[in-house]
Structure formats: structure tokens, C-alpha cells
Amino acid sequence: MFKTIPLIALFISSVGGMFFNYSRLQKYFSIFSFFFFILEFLWPNSVETIRWFSIGSLNFEFSLNFSNTELVICSLVCSILTCLHIAKSFLKNDKQLNRKFGLIDCFSFFMCLSVLSNNMFQFFVGIEAMGLISAIFVSLEKNAVENSIRTLVFNKFASLMFLMGIFLIAININSFDFSVIKQYCESGRSSVLFLPTCLILISVLCKGAQFPFSYWLLDAVKANIFASIIIHSATIIAVGILFIAKCYSLFESFSILKEAM
Secondary structure: OOOHHHHHHHHHHHHHHHHOOOOHHHHHHHHHHHHHHHHHHHHEEEEEEEEEEOOOEEEEEEEEEEEEEHHHHHHHHHHHHHHHHHHHHOOOOOOOOHHHEEEHHHHHHHHHHHHEEEEEEHHHHHHHHHHHHHHHHHHOOOOHHHHHHHHHHHHHHHHHHHHHHHHHHHHHHHEEHHHHHHHHHHHOOOHHHHHHHHHHHHHHHHHHHOOOOOHHHHHHHOOOHEEEEHHHHHHHHHHHHHHHHOOHHHHHHHHHHHHHO
């Protein structure tokens, strides 16, 4: 699990920023994660897997896919995070600055976890955490509780659709793995996956703040810090697009969904 070191660095940075006030070290953790993700291009693409638990014959796994596409996105996330930490010196008057940047680090950690995920369940865990952090981030601002509630409601609706979709897929093919789903779709038996694919598409549109679910994004970016716009409008949308790319074989199997996209 040598390749997981930059993820561990992001996690330590987020915990330290929120609870232990060593904010001066946060930018060094983000710089380290950025350069380590860059260094990983020198190693062959690989998939690291640890089994969590099993329910019957269905395995729940912690699986990370270190391919070039994923590493490019993670490197970009860490580079943006580093720039935010460098710019943090201009926001010294904010009393909750350390907590906010701890949340941004935590958000970045779960985004990288989602980007690197090799199965739908792990992707769900990552993007669910991102939605929760988004709502907490907005709630830190004065008079923003209503905005935070709307952000949370939209995200929970999307989470419910996503969870229903991936478990319907697991019931039919007994796996959450993206590669297994692709093989199943290519075998020509994907007709039973139409309903879960529709549920997942609705969820991704909502999570990614796409039409007609873009209303919550306007509330989310009202948090009074420039980083809020970046983490909400850029990263969340990017993760939604990446997920569609990861399981495009599902949408490609149904012409009506392919045309809608």
C-alpha cells in the first residue's frame, strides 16, 4: 500500500487542521501529496485491494486504481489545494480559518478517494462524505443554516438514488467492481440494469449540480470564502463526470440514456 501515502498525508492534514491547530504545516502536507502523486507516474499502473467484509457471496472491498487518468486528477486536486493554503495568509481575520481549511483538506482527501476508487460502493462512500462536508462548510457561515439544509437535502436525495442503484446492480451481477460491470454490459445481458442505471444517472446529475438539480449549488457557493466556489463548482462536478466515464458501459447499453447525456 506504498501508493496510498499521499492519501494518508491529506488525512493527517485534515485532522490536524480541524482539531490540533497546526495549520502552518498543512500546505507542506498538500505539497508532499502533490509531488508524490506525480512520482507515481514512474511506477506501472496498478490496483491495490483490501477486503473489508462480505455479505454472502458479495464482497465489499477497499480498492484503489492507480492509473494515469486518476493520478492526473489527484495531482490537479492537490495542486489547487496547495495554492489555497498559500493564499490562506490573506484571510487571517477569519476566526474559523483553521477549521475551514481542515474541512477543505478532508474534502480533498475524500475526492481523491472517490477518484481512485475501483468499485461503486467505495465511490459512494467518498462522494457521500464530500456532500456532508459541503453542508458543514456552508453551515459555518452566519445566517447560512437554511442554505446548508437545502444543500444537505439535495445531496441526501442523490445519495438515496445512488445507493438504490448500486445495490440493484449488486443483486443482479453480485459485484460493485467497475471492470465486472463493464464485462457484464459487453456480454449483452444489460437489459436488467436499466432501472439502476436510471437511478444512478439521476443521482450523478444531482450530485454534480447539473440541470435540473443545479439549484443547491447556488446555495453552497454562498459560503463566504473563495475556496468554497472551487470545491463546490469545480471538484464536485468533475467527480460526477469522472464517475460517468468510469461506468460509461452502463449508459452506452441503453440508447435512450446515451442520447439524453
